[in-house]
Amino acid sequence: xxxxxxxxxxxxxxxxxxxxxxxxxxxxxxxxxxxxxxxxxxxxxxxxxxxxxxxxxxxxxxxxxxxxxxxxxxxxxxxxxxxxxxxxxxxxxxxxxxxxxxxxxxxxxxxxxxxxxxxxxxxxxxxxxxxxxxxxxxxxxxxxxxxxxxxxxxxxxxxxxxxxxxxxxxxxxxxxxxxxxxxxxxxxxxxxxxxxxxxxxxxxxxxxxxxxxxxxxxxxxxxxxxxxxxxxxxxxxxxxxxxxxxxxxxxxxxxxxxxxxxxxxxxxxxxxxxxxxxxxxxxxxxxxxxxxxxxxxxxxxxxxxxxxxxxxxxxxxxxxxxxxxxxxxxxxxxxxxxxxxxxxxxxxxxxxxxxxxxxxxxxxxxxxxxxxxxxxxxxxxxxxxxxxxxxxxxxxxxxxxxxxxxxxxxxxxxxxxxxxxxxxxxxxxxxxxxxxxxxxxxxxxxxxxxxxxxxxxxxxxxxxxxxxxxxxxxxxxxxxxxxxxxxxxxxxxxxxxxxxxxxxxxxxxxxxxxxxxxx
Numbered sequence: 001x002x003x004x005x006x007x008x009x010x011x012x013x014x015x016x017x018x019x020x021x022x023x024x025x026x027x028x029x030x031x032x033x034x035x036x037x038x039x040x041x042x043x044x045x046x047x048x049x050x051x052x053x054x055x056x057x058x059x060x061x062x063x064x065x066x067x068x069x070x071x072x073x074x075x076x077x078x079x080x081x082x083x084x085x086x087x088x089x090x091x092x093x094x095x096x097x098x099x100x101x102x103x104x105x106x107x108x109x110x111x112x113x114x115x116x117x118x119x120x121x122x123x124x125x126x127x128x129x130x131x132x133x134x135x136x137x138x139x140x141x142x143x144x145x146x147x148x149x150x151x152x153x154x155x156x157x158x159x160x161x162x163x164x165x166x167x168x169x170x171x172x173x174x175x176x177x178x179x180x181x182x183x184x185x186x187x188x189x190x191x192x193x194x195x196x197x198x199x200x201x202x203x204x205x206x207x208x209x210x211x212x213x214x215x216x217x218x219x220x221x222x223x224x225x226x227x228x229x230x231x232x233x234x235x236x237x238x239x240x241x242x243x244x245x246x247x248x249x250x251x252x253x254x255x256x257x258x259x260x261x262x263x264x265x266x267x268x269x270x271x272x273x274x275x276x277x278x279x280x281x282x283x284x285x286x287x288x289x290x291x292x293x294x295x296x297x298x299x300x301x302x303x304x305x306x307x308x309x310x311x312x313x314x315x316x317x318x319x320x321x322x323x324x325x326x327x328x329x330x331x332x333x334x335x336x337x338x339x340x341x342x343x344x345x346x347x348x349x350x351x352x353x354x355x356x357x358x359x360x361x362x363x364x365x366x367x368x369x370x371x372x373x374x375x376x377x378x379x380x381x382x383x384x385x386x387x388x389x390x391x392x393x394x395x396x397x398x399x400x401x402x403x404x405x406x407x408x409x410x411x412x413x414x415x416x417x418x419x420x421x422x423x424x425x426x427x428x429x430x431x432x433x434x435x436x437x438x439x440x441x442x443x444x445x446x447x448x449x450x451x452x453x454x455x456x457x458x459x460x461x462x463x464x465x466x467x468x469x470x471x472x473x474x475x476x477x478x479x480x481x482x483x484x485x486x487x488x489x490x491x492x493x494x495x496x497x498x499x500x501x502x503x504x505x506x507x508x509x510x511x512x513x514x515x516x517x518x519x
């Protein structure tokens with residue numbers, strides 16, 4: 001007859017651990033002749049034998065069940081406490097148009113502070129110096145809050161900066177249904193991450209822009225054409241995403257973490273526009289979303305911008321080394337007198353042959369790099385509630401409402417610092433230079449009344465979401481994640497129960513009409 005595999009084990013005799021192949025007829029015969037009352041099978045419990053636990057056994061089982069449930073409840077409470085953050089309220093800016101949902105996109109901009117191998121933010125000493133009031137500098141204290149912060153927006157697209165520990169973060173995002181594109185500068189310990197919903201978008205092409213290698217002039221030798229002051233190792237990550245289920249419609253997404261070099265902002269917009277337009281197809285009609293972080297300029301006013309025009313040892317090896325700190329350290333990792341935001345070391349005054357752009361040249365460069373719309377500046381200007389509740393940057397430093405940047409969030413970086421040098425530092429972000437109209441706002445904004453040694457760092461929003469509209473397709477801001485009120489942020493971020501980063505995330509629901517057919 002047919003052959004089957006029989007797994008039987010009857011003890012002590014008879015059929016004993018037969019794991020071989022036997023005929024189906026032989027197996028039935030063995031089972032038919034099986035007699036549980038026979039002395040040959042004495043002590044074997046059959047399927048018909050029922051088990052009746054004693055009251056003591058029932059009580060013990062119930063006790064174990066209650067203990068297990070209690071442990072699970074405590075673990076759930078601990079997990080909830082570790083990931084607890086301040087909730088965000090969403091505000092409708094414009095009513096949703098009666099159009100195809102293909103034009104709607106939700107995007108979130110977050111900054112994830114980097115951690116070194118020891119698990120501290122940047123390093124234990126520097127972390128405590130930069131964040132003296134934080135109660136969660138170690139990565140395990142913050143990571144669950146960061147996961148919650150990111151996923152709570154339920155975005156289609158995310159842009160994150162200062163990302164490391166990707167072996168921890170990426171599985172969390174992938175389990176939530178996202179795909180990830182990570183990019184970092186040469187020898188950088190952290191990088192930029194673009195995250196998109198796997199069942200909504202697919203990658204058409206991608207690119208990485210290394211700012212140190214980009215030219216800002218068309219004349220002169222290689223050094224002059226690049227016009228570099230400092231080897232920043234900063235990059236921009238660009239990706240063209242086609243929306244699934246559409247007739248070749250999509251979006252170009254770019255993210256970056258800029259240092260304090262103004263030319264890099266103009267380079268970013270130039271390269272994003274070039275990336276969108278240089279390939280055939282409909283991508284030239286796709287909107288470009290640029291989300292990222294820009295660190296402050298060094299000086300307050302246009303006349304003092306000249307002081308930062310230097311040539312660093314990372315560019316010119318002949319520059320004398322005046323600081324023992326390695327010149328290749330990441331920005332933000334320095335302490336004491338080697339912090340480039342305090343004092344510029346290992347550098348010399350720039351000379352014309354170095355090719356650094358002058359202020360008029362910078363302005364001209366921005367004019368040709370594209371004009372962008374800030375999502376939060378536009379969205380918050382459309383509803384009086386943001387100004388009435390004092391949630392705009394203009395409310396804090398009394399900017400006139402017609403000035404670009406007045407309606408940016410009151411905070412996206414909320415960090416307590418104790419540095420005398422901050423009295424003379426710039427409190428505006430170079431990323432405002434993305435629009436040429438922002439240029440004078442960058443150079444002219446002043447924060448006054450800084451009269452104590454210990455104070456709260458008060459730059460405007462360091463995080464931005466910008467949009468470059470394609471021809472004939474104007475992006476609308478549908479909803480915004482409302483900024484937090486200052487009294488909820490305590491003495492400074494990161495803070496348990498509030499935010500795992502020192503930056504507050506931005507999130508927006510954007511809409512643009514579908515591509516018009518050309519029949």
